[in-house]
Amino acid sequence: MILEPSIDKLQSKINSKYTLVTLAAKRARQIQDTKIHQVSRPDSATYVGLALEEILEEKLTVDEDSVID
Known part of the structure; x- marks a missing residue:
């Protein structure tokens, strides 16, 4: 099974x-x-899949300055 x-x-x-x-x-x-969700045509039926699609489409990002090392 390939995950997308x-x-x-x-x-x-x-x-x-x-x-x-x-x-x-x-x-x-x-x-x-x-x-x-923010994906116009989702391929995933799961919540995690939808979240990952949002990340891939850059609708969900991380502010690198706020991440603690």
């Missing part, structure tokens, strides 16, 4: 796997609660 979007494509948007997972999980909970 791929981790390689996602890491071109957000460099850290930890940040990517944390952001996607938090956004997935928001989508689950509100039933509102």
Whole structure:
């Protein structure tokens, strides 16, 4: 089973796997609660998939200055 979007494509948007997972999980909970997402034609049926698609389409980003190393 191939997961889409791929981790390689996602890491071109957000460099850290930890940040990517944390952001996607938090956004997935928001989508689950509100039933509102920012993807016009989603390919995914899951909340996490929708969150990852938002990241890939750059509708969801991280302010690198606010990330603590």
